[in-house]
Every structure is written in structure tokens, then in C-alpha cells.
Amino acid sequence: MSYEIKGLNEECGVFGVFGAENASQLTYFGLHSLQHRGQEGAGIVSSDGDRLHQHRDRGLLAKVFADEKDLLRLTGDSAIGHVRYGTSGNNSINNIQPFLFRFHDGDVALAHNGNLTNAVTLKRDLEDRGAVFQSNSDTEILIHLIRQKQNCTFIEALKQSLNEVKGGFAFLLLRKDSLIAALDPNGFRPLSIGQLDNGAYVVASETCALDTVGAKFVRDVQPGELIVINKNGMKIDRYTDKTQLSICSMEYIYFARPDSIIHGVTVHNARKRMGKLLAKEQPADADMVIGVPNSSLSAASGYAEELGLPYEMGLIKNQYIARTFIQPTQELRERGVKMKLSAVRGVVEGKRVVVVDDSIVRGTTSKQLVKLLREAGAKEVHMRISSPPFKFPCFYGIDISTRSELMAANHTVEEMSDLIGADSLGFLSIPSLIKAISVKGGADYPNGGLTVAYFDGKYPTPLYDYEEAYLTSLKSQQEREEK
Numbered sequence: 001m002s003y004e005i006k007g008l009n010e011e012c013g014v015f016g017v018f019g020a021e022n023a024s025q026l027t028y029f030g031l032h033s034l035q036h037r038g039q040e041g042a043g044i045v046s047s048d049g050d051r052l053h054q055h056r057d058r059g060l061l062a063k064v065f066a067d068e069k070d071l072l073r074l075t076g077d078s079a080i081g082h083v084r085y086g087t088s089g090n091n092s093i094n095n096i097q098p099f100l101f102r103f104h105d106g107d108v109a110l111a112h113n114g115n116l117t118n119a120v121t122l123k124r125d126l127e128d129r130g131a132v133f134q135s136n137s138d139t140e141i142l143i144h145l146i147r148q149k150q151n152c153t154f155i156e157a158l159k160q161s162l163n164e165v166k167g168g169f170a171f172l173l174l175r176k177d178s179l180i181a182a183l184d185p186n187g188f189r190p191l192s193i194g195q196l197d198n199g200a201y202v203v204a205s206e207t208c209a210l211d212t213v214g215a216k217f218v219r220d221v222q223p224g225e226l227i228v229i230n231k232n233g234m235k236i237d238r239y240t241d242k243t244q245l246s247i248c249s250m251e252y253i254y255f256a257r258p259d260s261i262i263h264g265v266t267v268h269n270a271r272k273r274m275g276k277l278l279a280k281e282q283p284a285d286a287d288m289v290i291g292v293p294n295s296s297l298s299a300a301s302g303y304a305e306e307l308g309l310p311y312e313m314g315l316i317k318n319q320y321i322a323r324t325f326i327q328p329t330q331e332l333r334e335r336g337v338k339m340k341l342s343a344v345r346g347v348v349e350g351k352r353v354v355v356v357d358d359s360i361v362r363g364t365t366s367k368q369l370v371k372l373l374r375e376a377g378a379k380e381v382h383m384r385i386s387s388p389p390f391k392f393p394c395f396y397g398i399d400i401s402t403r404s405e406l407m408a409a410n411h412t413v414e415e416m417s418d419l420i421g422a423d424s425l426g427f428l429s430i431p432s433l434i435k436a437i438s439v440k441g442g443a444d445y446p447n448g449g450l451t452v453a454y455f456d457g458k459y460p461t462p463l464y465d466y467e468e469a470y471l472t473s474l475k476s477q478q479e480r481e482e483k
Contacts, residue, residue: 011189011255011397012097012113013037013205016080016172017213018179018229020200023047024074026213027081031061033212034205036257037113038085041096045109047176048076052107056082056096077200080174082111094135098174101143106154108146109174112139113205114189114397117167118464141165158182159226159239166464168248168396170221172203178230179203182239186246186460187223188396188451190262193234194218201229206260220263245442245449246460250398252437253387254295254358263449264440268298273436274386274428275302275356282426283307284382286352290314292369293341299386300356309354314347314373337368349377356384363407366420374421383422388430388455389413393473395459395466396451403473430455 013034043056291300
């Protein structure tokens with residue numbers, strides 16, 4: 001079994017609405033504010049109370065719905081939508097969500113953010129029992145599990161099925177007369193509920209999407225919860241009581257938009273605190289602080305504020321460039337970084353600069369950043385990272401599943417500093433990361449209710465299908481270190 005790293009890539013974004021006129025248009029706007037979570041494909045399924053209607057395609061949301069007729073055809077007062085960055089399955093139209101299944105007893109649409117860690121085993125078992133898969137995405141597994149259940153209601157079958165899938169998942173399901181949301185027992189992925197002025201309910205991966213459509217925040221979906229929304233209102237149910245809040249710390253570090261609020265914590269504020277604590281732990285003797293656009297700007301402002309240094313715009317991001325991580329060769333990736341970011345000579349020339357970034361994965365971007373700043377005349381370049389060293393894979397919905405290309409898994413901090421060409425390099429500690437985020441109610445759980453396994457290797461769940469591959473990578477890592 002082979003799991004290869006591509007880079008630190010977004011997961012997916014889901015959005016749903018029930019009981020609102022022009023539900024598909026609202027879903028379009030909601031998905032637009034979640035576009036940062038996935039740019040490979042997008043889709044919307046709506047319900048008119050009798051039948052479900054679907055449109056999906058590869059590419060950005062604006063491209064998928066470039067013809068407004070495609071959106072207008074999605075009639076009805078309820079809808080779910082999805083923006084995709086694939087952590088499982090390839091980038092074919094069959095893997096673009098929401099999936100739509102037509103059954104004799106009613107249509108069902110399904111959208112998913114996350115990654116199932118026992119997908120290979122479940123799929124093999126389902127195929128042996130006669131299931132035929134239309135995609136190679138792990139999302140489709142849930143619907144096959146549901147259909148295998150006999151002599152029970154749809155909700156009962158769904159509850160049983162949710163207890164069989166493992167890993168990170170935020171599911172949205174749409175039937176002709178209901179919208180259903182479910183979150184994994186650890187709450188790895190965020191999912192929030194809001195309400196419009198007319199009483200219609202909205203469910204979204206991030207609260208920034210609620211703000212976009214004018215919905216008032218109601219509550220976060222909690223681990224192990226099953227939310228059913230229909231004409232009678234919202235019913236909060238559970239499919240398991242074996243839960244432990246372990247929200248992905250990378251949501252706060254990198255993925256979520258700064259204006260989103262996850263479990264009571266505004267992402268910008270958490271990042272700024274990361275920067276302040278980083279400054280205390282890893283100060284630098286410098287003339288100015290600059291952030292790497294866009295996800296590191298909040299941390300950089302906190303770092304500068306704590307040390308009383310000027311916070312300058314030393315790097316400019318070209319907002320219209322394609323993403324660099326998908327480039328097939330190292331040379332193209334490096335050229336892509338240069339197209340994406342430019343150093344401001346008039347700001348950094350002759351100066352000792354601290355660059356604050358959110359993470360180092362392969363080290364490609366960091367190396368290019370240091371090079372850009374030196375070429376622009378920076379006298380010294382000190383790199384500071386507002387998260388701990390990324391040493392271990394993620395199996396819950398981030399596209400990193402091996403250690404082979406993780407720079408911090410294979411080198412000391414000193415070696416990393418030399419490899420990227422910086423004058424110094426410093427990372428935030430795990431305790432400071434947990435302190436900076438301070439999840440509401442997190443004190444009742446390990447690591448403050450966060451998953452920090454990417455930094456310490458202590459996963460909050462079994463790894464199932466990934467266990468063997470992970471142990472093999474650990475063994476090869478130990479062999480390299482012994483040499």
C-alpha cells in the first residue's frame with residue numbers, strides 16, 4: 001500500500017442550507033467563502049421537495065457555475081455543496097462531490113470533508129458483498145454501508161454506518177425532505193450551524209461561510225453528533241457517546257480563514273497568540289518582521305508586537321497565480337514559488353529580517369523565500385515558524401501520509417536552517433501551540449482538545465489501514481538515523 005505526500009494541501013469545504021428560497025444560490029455564495037479549502041472541483045445538489053438536482057465539475061467554483069443556467073436549474077429550498085481538494089481518489093469528474101444516488105425509495109446526496117482511515121478494508125468487504133463503486137473516493141463508502149442495513153429506518157442505518165467508518169469526517173447528507181449533518185467522534189474537522197432571519201438553517205465547514213450568507217451562528221456540531229434538519233426544525237441526536245474532542249490543530253495554524261471561529265476561538269486571534277509566544281521562545285535580533293502571505297500574517301503581527309519590532313510588508317503575493325504544490329517537478333515547484341511571491345527590495349534591502357511562516361513541510365518554499373529575500377538585498381534572514389516541527393503524517397484529511405518528504409522528520413533544526421539557507425531557524429513548542437489556541441472546553445481533554453500528532457506522533461485513534469505503512473516509514477526512519 002503506497003501513500004505519497006504532495007504537500008500541505010487543503011482538505012475540503014462543505015455547505016448546506018434547509019428552508020431557504022433560492023437555496024442553491026445561497027450555497028454558491030457559501031462555497032465561495034470556503035474556496036480556500038479546495039480548488040480541484042465543486043458541486044451543488046438541491047432538493048425541490050420531490051427530486052434532487054445536481055451540477056458538478058472540475059475547477060474553481062466560478063468556472064463550474066460560469067453558466068448561470070446551471071445554478072438556476074438547481075431549484076428548491078434546500079441544498080448541499082462541496083469544494084474539493086482530494087485527499088482520497090483522483091481528480092476525475094466521478095470524484096467531484098456532492099455525490100447523488102437515486103434509489104427506488106428516495107434520492108440521497110452526500111458531501112464529505114475528511115479522510116476515512118479504514119476505507120480500503122471497508123471497500124473490499126462491501127465489494128465482496130456485491131457493492132459497485134462509481135468513484136474511487138472514500139466518501140462513497142458511507143452510502144453503500146447504509147444500503148446494506150436491513151429492516152431499519154434511514155436514520156438508524158446511518159447511525160450504524162457512522163459507527164463503522166473510522167477517521168476524520170464531517171458529512172452532509174441531503175434527502176428530498178431533510179438535511180443531515182454528522183461529525184466524527186473526535187471532531188477532527190470543524191462544522192458549524194447557523195440560522196437565517198427567516199428561520200432557515202445553514203451548516204458549513206467554517207463560520208466565515210455563515211457570515212457571507214447572513215446567517216447567525218447557533219452552535220458547533222460536537223463530536224459524535226447527528227443533526228437532522230427538516231420542516232419540524234433542528235433535532236440534535238447522537239450516533240455514539242464514545243467521543244473525545246481532538247480538533248485538527250492545523251485548522252488554526254493554516255487551513256481556516258482568519259475570520260472563522262472554531263470552537264469559540266477566532267482563528268486570527270489564535271494565530272496572533274502563536275506569534276507572540278513564538279517571539280518569547282524564539283526571539284531574533286533584527287530590524288523588522290515580515291509575514292508570508294496569507295496564512296502567516298496574523299502570527300507575524302503578533303511576533304512583531306511582542307518584540308516591539310516594525311511589522312513590514314516585505315513579501316507580496318500574486319493573488320492570480322495557480323497553486324505551486326501541484327507542479328510535477330522540483331524545478332517547476334521552485335519557479336512556481338517565485339511567480340507566487342515577490343520580495344520588496346525597498347523594504348528589506350540592507351536589513352536584518354525575521355520571516356514568520358506557519359509551517360515547513362518539504363522546505364521548498366522556505367528555501368525559495370530565503371533566496372528571494374537575499375536577492376532583494378536582505379542583510380540577514382531569520383526564519384521563525386508559528387507551529388512545531390512537522391514530523392509525522394496526517395491521516396484525518398490533510399494530504400500528507402508519509403514521512404519520506406517531511407523535512408523535520410529527517411533533519412535537526414540546525415540542519416534545516418542550513419538547508420534552507422537561513423541565518424537562524426526557530427519553531428513554536430507544542431505546549432505554546434496548545435496555549436495559544438485555547439479551545440473552549442479543551443481543558444477537559446488531552447492536548448487541550450487538539451490533535452497535535454503531526455508534531456509528536458501520538459495519534460488519538462488507531463490508524464487502521466494506514467498502520468502498516470506508518471510503521472514501515474518509522475522503521476526506515478530509524479534505520480536512516482542509525483546510519
